[in-house]
Amino acid sequence: MTIVVLGSGTMGAGIAEVAIIQGQHVVLTDPDPAARQRAYQRIQKSLQRGIEKGRLAEPLATYISRLALADSGPTQDVDWVIEAAPEQLALKQRIFEDLDQRYGESVWLASNTSSIAISRLQARAARFPERIGGLHFFNPVPRMALVEIIRGLDTSDAYLASARELTRRLGKTGVVVPDRPGFLVNRVARPYYLEALRMADEGVATFAVVDDVMEGAGFPMGPFRVMDLVGIDVNLSVTKSVYEQTYWDERYRPHPWQEQLVERGTWGRKSGRGFYRYE
Template sequence: MERVGIVGAGTMGRGIAYVAITHGAQVTLYDVAPGALESAAAQIEAWLREAMGKGRLDEAEAQRARERLRLSTALEDFAQAEVIIEAAPEDLALKQEIFRQLDRACPPDAILASNTSSLSITALGAVTRRPERVGGMHFFNPAPVMRLVEIVRGLATSEETLRALSDLARRWGKTPVLVKDTPGFIVNRVARPFYLEALRLVGESVADPPTVDRLVRALGFRMGPFELMDLIGLDVNLAVSESLYRAFFEEPRFRPHPLQRQMVQAGRLGRKTGRGWYEYP
């Protein structure tokens, strides 16, 4: 499991790539969006320099990590990959099409994993000829820092695949947790009320976002719900909220809040756009 392919050079894809190359993996990072690979390479270089500045890597180790990274716009470059991790936007139809293409382009014994935070691993595996070698490998943002990785078992996922993904997570310094293929898995299912109750408080003018965040931090949380939404991205947060709401057959307690959609429509997506619930000059 030393040859790794990653689909998507966005926030999660580049974070996973950094984790992999700094733990000895040869990584091919794929994306076709204009500028995505260049932006990812610049971010990974910044992380490497930060790690050197803090003494976590020396110059030789950082250089070896750089040499392990390959940028690509062709899925055919995954022909030698042992595991491919998909980190595309949270859209089931898009992910299924990616898995169909990966199934054709990758070696038949390669494991196909998804970083999805809420969508069905079973549904992704079903569009391939190797559903037993399809599993979830859900990292958390920021991937270089957060230790938890949800290893998700689809209906057809084999024990061998689950062991391989769990072992890989451990080799990369992460803590794997095996979970069932249920909407939102563990963290995002638990997190929905954390966000949605906070949004209702603001929507009903009980409190403003800074007040809610301050109270939540006073209870011992590292970040409040609005700070966390800004970090993750309000578009991602809305997509996951809508996905869980549909997956639970419109269970009222998982209903998204209109404020989420309003913020996304306004382009206030959080840190990545410079403005969300807070401003980031």
């Protein structure tokens, strides 16, 4: 199977790495040659680490032989095109308009979007919108087992069957979800953060108590520790996206603290301070 991955950032490189590990051929594309090279080095380094730790059995050269870099994808002998471009609606719509024109009906097209409605990408594909869906991989791709398979308004049953088969071949668990804002995982997770913020604001409990209670019930990290790890700015961005796409459903209204912390530059671990201090 040959997979074209569009975009060589963290997610694109992760998807490419997983695919070549699982024996698939990948063409990783990016218009920026420096970005392609960075992705190549990242993949190589990660594979080398996997070999040294005994997680990967084949020689590095075998894996790398399945990876090609290009500024744009080939159009012949391609089974899947997975788009992993920056999370911008206009950019992704342009990409899918182009992909729909370039690739024949038998090529499946997927967006690795975490927040953009697949139906809005299909709307720009005049020819075969039914062969478009979402494949939402989670970061870090090599370690996270889940892939949300997103069914847009026009996505066909054949697409879903093929997407299930692809995720299985990539060693992942695919779950078919509707094209709702936030899809399944990001939607279901919103109250975990927002209610934690509200209850801390109301003085019900401190950040540490909320985190300790949830961790004591088996959650790997409490909500404030997760926000600090993922980035308060990233968490706010996802929340805003769901809030706006649901036409301001109050369930998803961001908490004022999020905007204030982002403005102040206290984004969590990556800035040394979030809800907790890390200096």
